[in-house]
Amino acid sequence: MADQTLDAKGLNCPLPILRTKKALKDLPTGKTLEVLATDPGSVADMQAFCRATGNELMESGEAAGVYRFLVRRTG
Protein backbone atom coordinates (compact mmCIF):
# COMPACT_ATOMS: atom_id res chain seq x y z
CA MET A 1 0.00 0.00 0.00
CA ALA A 2 1.20 3.44 -0.86
CA ASP A 3 1.57 6.08 1.84
CA GLN A 4 -0.35 8.58 -0.26
CA THR A 5 -2.42 8.59 -3.45
CA LEU A 6 -2.57 11.29 -6.10
CA ASP A 7 -5.49 11.26 -8.51
CA ALA A 8 -4.29 12.80 -11.79
CA LYS A 9 -6.97 11.20 -13.93
CA GLY A 10 -8.30 13.40 -16.73
CA LEU A 11 -5.25 15.67 -16.62
CA ASN A 12 -3.00 16.11 -19.62
CA CYS A 13 0.73 16.79 -20.04
CA PRO A 14 2.48 18.19 -18.06
CA LEU A 15 -0.02 18.27 -15.16
CA PRO A 16 0.43 14.65 -13.95
CA ILE A 17 4.18 15.28 -13.59
CA LEU A 18 3.74 18.71 -11.98
CA ARG A 19 1.23 17.30 -9.47
CA THR A 20 3.51 14.33 -8.77
CA LYS A 21 6.38 16.68 -8.03
CA LYS A 22 4.20 18.75 -5.73
CA ALA A 23 2.96 15.68 -3.84
CA LEU A 24 6.47 14.24 -3.47
CA LYS A 25 7.69 17.51 -1.99
CA ASP A 26 5.29 17.13 0.94
CA LEU A 27 6.12 13.45 1.41
CA PRO A 28 8.86 12.40 3.84
CA THR A 29 11.89 10.72 2.27
CA GLY A 30 11.41 6.96 1.87
CA LYS A 31 7.62 7.18 1.68
CA THR A 32 5.68 6.09 -1.40
CA LEU A 33 3.24 7.91 -3.62
CA GLU A 34 0.68 6.21 -5.83
CA VAL A 35 -0.23 8.20 -8.93
CA LEU A 36 -3.32 7.45 -11.01
CA ALA A 37 -3.48 8.95 -14.51
CA THR A 38 -5.31 8.58 -17.80
CA ASP A 39 -2.77 10.40 -19.98
CA PRO A 40 -0.97 7.71 -22.04
CA GLY A 41 2.04 10.03 -22.30
CA SER A 42 2.47 9.86 -18.54
CA VAL A 43 3.98 6.35 -18.84
CA ALA A 44 7.15 7.49 -20.58
CA ASP A 45 7.13 10.83 -18.75
CA MET A 46 6.96 9.27 -15.29
CA GLN A 47 9.95 7.07 -16.14
CA ALA A 48 11.92 10.08 -17.39
CA PHE A 49 10.89 12.19 -14.40
CA CYS A 50 12.03 9.51 -11.95
CA ARG A 51 15.33 8.94 -13.77
CA ALA A 52 16.07 12.67 -13.79
CA THR A 53 15.11 13.31 -10.17
CA GLY A 54 16.44 10.07 -8.68
CA ASN A 55 13.07 9.11 -7.20
CA GLU A 56 12.38 5.40 -7.51
CA LEU A 57 9.63 4.19 -9.86
CA MET A 58 8.73 0.96 -8.06
CA GLU A 59 5.70 -0.03 -10.13
CA SER A 60 4.12 1.03 -13.40
CA GLY A 61 1.00 -0.56 -14.80
CA GLU A 62 -2.33 -0.06 -16.48
CA ALA A 63 -5.82 -1.38 -15.81
CA ALA A 64 -9.05 -0.37 -17.56
CA GLY A 65 -7.49 2.74 -19.10
CA VAL A 66 -6.02 4.00 -15.83
CA TYR A 67 -2.25 4.12 -15.45
CA ARG A 68 -0.92 3.49 -11.98
CA PHE A 69 2.55 4.42 -10.81
CA LEU A 70 4.18 3.81 -7.48
CA VAL A 71 6.97 6.27 -6.73
CA ARG A 72 9.23 6.22 -3.70
CA ARG A 73 10.70 9.53 -2.65
CA THR A 74 14.43 9.12 -2.32
CA GLY A 75 15.80 12.66 -2.18
Added chain:
Amino acid sequence: MSETAAKTDPNAKTMTIIVTKGSLDWAYPPFILGTTAAAMGVKVEMFFTFYGLALLLKNLDLQVSPLGNPAMKMPMMGMHMGLPNLMAAIPGVEAAATVMMKDLIKKKGVASIEELREAAVESEVNLIGCQMTMDLFEYKKDDLIPGIQVGGAATYLEKALKSDLNLFI
Protein backbone atom coordinates in the same frame (compact mmCIF):
# COMPACT_ATOMS: atom_id res chain seq x y z
CA MET B 1 15.42 17.35 -5.36
CA SER B 2 13.24 20.17 -4.10
CA GLU B 3 12.98 23.46 -5.91
CA THR B 4 14.85 25.21 -3.19
CA ALA B 5 17.61 22.61 -3.52
CA ALA B 6 17.68 23.29 -7.26
CA LYS B 7 18.12 26.96 -6.46
CA THR B 8 21.03 26.46 -4.14
CA ASP B 9 22.60 23.27 -5.50
CA PRO B 10 25.57 24.41 -7.61
CA ASN B 11 25.39 21.14 -9.56
CA ALA B 12 21.74 21.58 -10.57
CA LYS B 13 21.20 21.63 -14.33
CA THR B 14 20.13 24.97 -15.76
CA MET B 15 17.88 25.94 -18.64
CA THR B 16 16.91 29.24 -20.19
CA ILE B 17 14.02 29.94 -22.55
CA ILE B 18 13.58 33.04 -24.67
CA VAL B 19 9.83 33.56 -25.00
CA THR B 20 8.97 35.69 -28.04
CA LYS B 21 5.36 34.79 -28.86
CA GLY B 22 2.26 35.92 -27.00
CA SER B 23 -0.60 34.02 -28.61
CA LEU B 24 -2.53 31.31 -26.78
CA ASP B 25 -1.03 28.43 -28.77
CA TRP B 26 2.56 29.70 -28.63
CA ALA B 27 2.32 30.31 -24.89
CA TYR B 28 2.19 26.58 -24.22
CA PRO B 29 5.63 25.23 -25.20
CA PRO B 30 7.68 27.60 -23.01
CA PHE B 31 5.44 27.22 -19.96
CA ILE B 32 5.14 23.43 -20.29
CA LEU B 33 8.89 22.98 -20.67
CA GLY B 34 9.74 25.56 -18.00
CA THR B 35 7.44 24.09 -15.34
CA THR B 36 8.37 20.49 -16.14
CA ALA B 37 12.08 21.24 -16.04
CA ALA B 38 11.62 22.94 -12.67
CA ALA B 39 9.76 19.83 -11.45
CA MET B 40 12.76 17.78 -12.56
CA GLY B 41 15.12 19.82 -10.41
CA VAL B 42 16.37 22.13 -13.15
CA LYS B 43 17.00 25.80 -12.39
CA VAL B 44 14.95 27.65 -15.02
CA GLU B 45 15.17 31.19 -16.36
CA MET B 46 12.54 32.49 -18.77
CA PHE B 47 13.20 35.71 -20.67
CA PHE B 48 10.04 37.33 -22.07
CA THR B 49 10.62 39.64 -24.99
CA PHE B 50 8.53 41.28 -27.72
CA TYR B 51 5.08 39.65 -27.95
CA GLY B 52 6.15 37.12 -25.35
CA LEU B 53 6.12 39.85 -22.70
CA ALA B 54 2.30 39.88 -22.91
CA LEU B 55 2.44 36.51 -21.10
CA LEU B 56 3.58 38.34 -17.96
CA LEU B 57 0.66 40.79 -17.91
CA LYS B 58 -1.50 40.54 -14.79
CA ASN B 59 -4.60 40.05 -16.89
CA LEU B 60 -4.02 37.49 -19.60
CA ASP B 61 -6.29 37.79 -22.62
CA LEU B 62 -4.66 35.33 -25.00
CA GLN B 63 -5.99 34.75 -28.48
CA VAL B 64 -5.26 32.20 -31.15
CA SER B 65 -5.53 33.05 -34.84
CA PRO B 66 -6.32 30.63 -37.66
CA LEU B 67 -5.05 33.27 -40.09
CA GLY B 68 -1.93 32.07 -41.88
CA ASN B 69 -2.02 28.92 -39.76
CA PRO B 70 -2.96 26.04 -42.07
CA ALA B 71 -1.96 23.42 -39.48
CA MET B 72 -4.65 24.63 -37.10
CA LYS B 73 -7.51 22.17 -37.44
CA MET B 74 -10.57 22.64 -35.28
CA PRO B 75 -13.43 20.23 -34.73
CA MET B 76 -16.23 21.48 -36.98
CA MET B 77 -19.19 19.73 -38.55
CA GLY B 78 -18.07 16.38 -37.20
CA MET B 79 -14.52 16.59 -38.52
CA HIS B 80 -11.29 18.49 -38.04
CA MET B 81 -11.01 21.38 -40.46
CA GLY B 82 -8.64 24.20 -41.23
CA LEU B 83 -9.93 27.62 -42.23
CA PRO B 84 -8.97 29.25 -45.52
CA ASN B 85 -7.30 32.62 -44.93
CA LEU B 86 -10.13 34.45 -46.67
CA MET B 87 -12.53 33.17 -44.00
CA ALA B 88 -10.07 33.45 -41.14
CA ALA B 89 -9.75 37.17 -41.93
CA ILE B 90 -13.43 37.86 -41.32
CA PRO B 91 -13.98 39.91 -38.13
CA GLY B 92 -15.09 37.72 -35.25
CA VAL B 93 -13.53 34.52 -36.59
CA GLU B 94 -10.42 34.88 -34.44
CA ALA B 95 -12.53 35.39 -31.32
CA ALA B 96 -14.63 32.35 -32.21
CA ALA B 97 -11.53 30.23 -32.83
CA THR B 98 -10.16 31.33 -29.45
CA VAL B 99 -13.37 30.29 -27.69
CA MET B 100 -13.25 26.92 -29.47
CA MET B 101 -9.60 26.38 -28.55
CA LYS B 102 -10.22 27.25 -24.90
CA ASP B 103 -13.17 24.82 -24.79
CA LEU B 104 -10.99 22.12 -26.31
CA ILE B 105 -8.20 22.81 -23.79
CA LYS B 106 -10.67 22.46 -20.93
CA LYS B 107 -12.32 19.35 -22.35
CA LYS B 108 -8.99 17.57 -22.86
CA GLY B 109 -7.66 18.28 -19.38
CA VAL B 110 -4.90 20.54 -20.68
CA ALA B 111 -3.74 23.16 -18.19
CA SER B 112 -4.65 26.79 -18.77
CA ILE B 113 -1.78 29.22 -19.29
CA GLU B 114 -2.80 30.95 -16.05
CA GLU B 115 -2.38 27.62 -14.25
CA LEU B 116 1.01 26.90 -15.82
CA ARG B 117 2.26 30.41 -15.08
CA GLU B 118 1.17 30.00 -11.47
CA ALA B 119 3.06 26.68 -11.36
CA ALA B 120 6.15 28.40 -12.78
CA VAL B 121 6.03 31.07 -10.08
CA GLU B 122 5.44 28.46 -7.37
CA SER B 123 8.40 26.37 -8.48
CA GLU B 124 10.65 29.42 -8.44
CA VAL B 125 11.22 29.71 -12.17
CA ASN B 126 12.93 33.07 -12.63
CA LEU B 127 10.78 35.21 -14.92
CA ILE B 128 12.58 38.08 -16.62
CA GLY B 129 10.72 40.83 -18.48
CA CYS B 130 12.53 42.61 -21.30
CA GLN B 131 13.04 46.29 -20.44
CA MET B 132 13.21 47.38 -24.07
CA THR B 133 9.89 45.69 -24.84
CA MET B 134 8.32 47.41 -21.82
CA ASP B 135 9.39 50.76 -23.22
CA LEU B 136 8.36 49.83 -26.78
CA PHE B 137 4.85 48.66 -25.92
CA GLU B 138 4.46 51.07 -22.98
CA TYR B 139 3.98 48.46 -20.28
CA LYS B 140 4.50 49.65 -16.72
CA LYS B 141 6.04 47.39 -14.08
CA ASP B 142 2.65 47.53 -12.39
CA ASP B 143 0.95 45.99 -15.46
CA LEU B 144 3.05 42.85 -14.98
CA ILE B 145 2.73 40.16 -12.33
CA PRO B 146 4.77 40.83 -9.17
CA GLY B 147 8.06 39.14 -8.42
CA ILE B 148 9.54 39.28 -11.91
CA GLN B 149 12.99 40.52 -12.75
CA VAL B 150 13.43 43.21 -15.42
CA GLY B 151 16.49 43.12 -17.64
CA GLY B 152 17.94 43.26 -21.10
CA ALA B 153 19.99 41.23 -23.52
CA ALA B 154 23.09 41.20 -21.33
CA THR B 155 21.07 40.01 -18.33
CA TYR B 156 19.80 37.10 -20.39
CA LEU B 157 23.13 36.28 -22.04
CA GLU B 158 25.03 36.15 -18.78
CA LYS B 159 22.68 33.37 -17.68
CA ALA B 160 22.56 31.64 -21.07
CA LEU B 161 26.35 31.42 -21.33
CA LYS B 162 26.46 29.36 -18.15
CA SER B 163 23.35 27.30 -18.89
CA ASP B 164 23.14 23.63 -19.90
CA LEU B 165 20.19 24.18 -22.24
CA ASN B 166 18.99 27.31 -24.04
CA LEU B 167 15.76 27.44 -26.04
CA PHE B 168 14.26 30.12 -28.27
CA ILE B 169 10.51 29.87 -28.68
